Amino acid sequence: MSEIRYRTVDVDGFRIAYREAGAPTAPKLLLLHGFPSAGHMFRDLIPLLADRFHLVAPDLPGFGLSERPARERFTYSFDAIASVIDRFTEVIGFDRFAVYVFDYGAPTGFRIAAKHPERITGIISQxxxxxxxxxxxxxxPIRAxxxxxxxxxxxxxxxxxxPESTIWQYTHGVADTTQVSxxxxxxxxxYxxxxxxxxxxxxxxxxxxxxVALxxxxxxxxxxxxxxxLAIWGCNDPFFLPAGAEAYRRDIPDAKVTFLDTGHFALETHAAEIASAIRDFLA
Structure with a gap:
């Protein structure tokens, strides 16, 4: 079941695009991307896990191929994005699942987890x-x-x-930038x-x-x-410091923390290592 399917679904009138792989009966894993990306950031990871998990990677509202309604019709806030993705999981039948969160996917996924703790089987924070x-x-500058x-x-x-800022986000902290597609x-x-x-x-x-307030x-x-x-972290990230990964142990003493010698978009260079860590973590 390693084939990837590219689908769209109506979520109470909101069109969400997503990619899906793995057997529907397998343990479920929701993949939530960050800025300025979309579900395609998981293109290398999904085939490495599809034999073990039922994987779904939606494009967040306003990102990728998901609907991007006018700002007059939809409030682009993290509360609103999390609400749509929360309902998305219900529409596609993800009633109990682990969640992989990255960048913007973290405040999205954590809102859902805090609202429905009984649905969460594990968290991978990259x-x-x-x-x-x-x-x-x-x-x-954003704080200002x-x-x-x-x-x-x-x-x-x-x-x-x-465009040059996006390229910098992908390549900063990467030892060999020729590895970044x-x-x-x-x-x-x-997009x-x-x-x-x-x-x-x-x-x-x-x-x-x-x-931050939450x-x-x-x-x-x-x-x-x-x-x-599992906090698995590109330790050269210019936005989210390694201290943020270590801090999870303060509240979850048995959290597993792993650092990779790469930058923000760790999957671009370390998809195989991250896939192996997930398989061990969710075994």
Whole structure:
């Protein structure tokens, strides 16, 4: 069952695109991508796990091939994204599952886990942060926008949406950049270049402060429910520091923490290592 299927589903009037592989009777694993990517970031990982798991990787609302309604019709916030993805899991029959969270996928997945702790069989956090100490100084321009959501501060973030910024996110901290396929960042830049996509992403930069505000609630969920957790981290990430991975042990003492010598998009260079770690962790 290693074949990947590319599907869309109606989630209460919202069209979500997703890729799926593995036997429907196998243990379920939900894969949640981050900025500025889509479900395609799991293109190398899925075939390595499809013999063992039923995998689903949706494109978050406003990303990839999922619907991107006008901002006048949909509020681009992490609460809204998590609500759609929560309902998505119900529509496709993911009633009990492990979740792989990366970047924006972390505040999405943690909202769902805290709301439905009984559904979560494990968490794999790959550079998916839930602690203040995990935020690097690279967040300072975005923090300035949180503190003063003026148009100049908003416009100052547009450099983060430029093609060269996307390439930098993929290659920073990677020992051998020839290992990073141009397919991933080229597709991301295509999606970012669509009309109106920039304003959606700027809205989400501004709303990321809601995730930081929820860090104490996420941590309380970790302490109260002690989900099995694997933090597997590109240790050269310019946005989410290794301290954010280590912090999980504060609330989940038996959390497994592994560091990889790579950057933010660790799957681009270490898909095989991450797949092996997941297989062992969820065995």
């Amino acid at each position: 550079n998916g942060n839930a602690y203040e100490e995990g935020l690097s100084e690279g967040w300072n 926008y949180w503190q003063d959501p003026s148009q100049p501060n908003r416009d100052a973030l547009r450099d983060l949406l430029k 141009p397919d991933g960042y080229s597709l991301d830049n295509y 970012l270049g669509r009309p109106g996509a920039d304003e959606v992403q700027l809205d989400l930069f501004g709303d990321y402060k809601s995730n 860090y104490p609630a996420f941590q309380e969920y970790f302490r109260s429910h002690r989900p099995r957790l």
